[in-house]
Amino acid sequence: MLLAGLLLAFSALLGTGLLSLTHGHAAPYIAENERLRLLASLNAVIPPDQYDNDLLTDTLELSDPQLLGMEGPVTIYRARRGGEARAVAFRVRALGGYSGPIELLVGVAVDGRLSGVRVISHKETPGLGDAIEAGRSDWISGFKGRSRTNPQDAGWKVKRDGGVFDQFTGATITPRAVVKGVHRALQFYDLHRDQIFLTTAIAKETAE
Template identity: 55%
Template sequence: MLTLLDKFPSPIRAMLILTFFGIIGSALVAISYAITAAQIQANERAVLTRNLAVLVPDSLHDNDLSNDTKQIANAQALGIADPVTIYRARQQGNPTAVVLNIVAPDGYSGNIYLLVAIAYDGTLLGVRTVSHQETPGLGDAIEERRSAWILNFTGKSLTNPAENGWKVKRDGGTFDQFSGATITPRAVVKAVHKALLFYREEKAGLFD
């Protein structure tokens, strides 16, 4: 008994078979992508929650930082063209800190994505590297798990150090560079300084 495909000439039959398997393959890829995307989002959410808890300890807030957010539509000053989400910390309704997503666009291998936590008075609570493409063994020292360098921002502000101190030592500033890798720390220092300047200018509206 002839199958339905047997009724078609060989070239058309081959095309139909290829089309069928193409559709099946595309469907499998789409399903796999949906599952993977959901897992990636869950992982990113877990990392964010963990970083927020480290950067803004429970003693500084009684609200849920991950749900007390605000969209900043014009974030070019933070190195980000698209709207970004900021996370606000409050205690008994009073603002205590903010966590900003920032980008250092001039890393050695491209964008460096950071979280910067700033206390209400403008003092840095901490900085964490979210993602980057810097050179393993050199530029990746901006990761806390690789070195303690990123922890040196804690306690700094726009007056500590002074304006001309917000550079790496090779440029006349106060921040260490890495042996064989100056571009990466230079980009991070510059981006964190810009975040502090942004906070000073926009502070009043960040907690609305």
């Protein structure tokens, strides 16, 4: 029994060691894959030709639970070209979805126009609510170029509610939630724009 116990302990230690070694070897590859996936998502809402800086390091953290729908801080990715501010991208949680919150990645150009919107995750009904995905329909691309004044605030609703945005046949709740979430993202940008690009202003003053 003692020998069996020792063998079992040795096997456990050996397995743990091999697992740690394998994880340590794979960790850099996993991290790189995650980095590439994040960059691909950002490029979907901020065209790559709009920036020449490193989006993944030119960031800051801001909190606004009321507008972003999340309690903790959200990472703001800042795009610049030649040192000039071009756009930002950040996550927003669209509340009120049919099956729960809908996570969005929103890109906003420096002038306040949307450069792109993509759905990160959702639990909406397949065949109905999942039309918010870029791979299933072009509905989500309809936000590009929109802003706080295009349409005015009252127009940021689906057509059934008196707004300008289409809803899906048999599924109004999902697009309604997304429209509200994108509208809140634009409100967040307008409210925090100066804070987001503060470092740009400082850099210009220092250079002058």
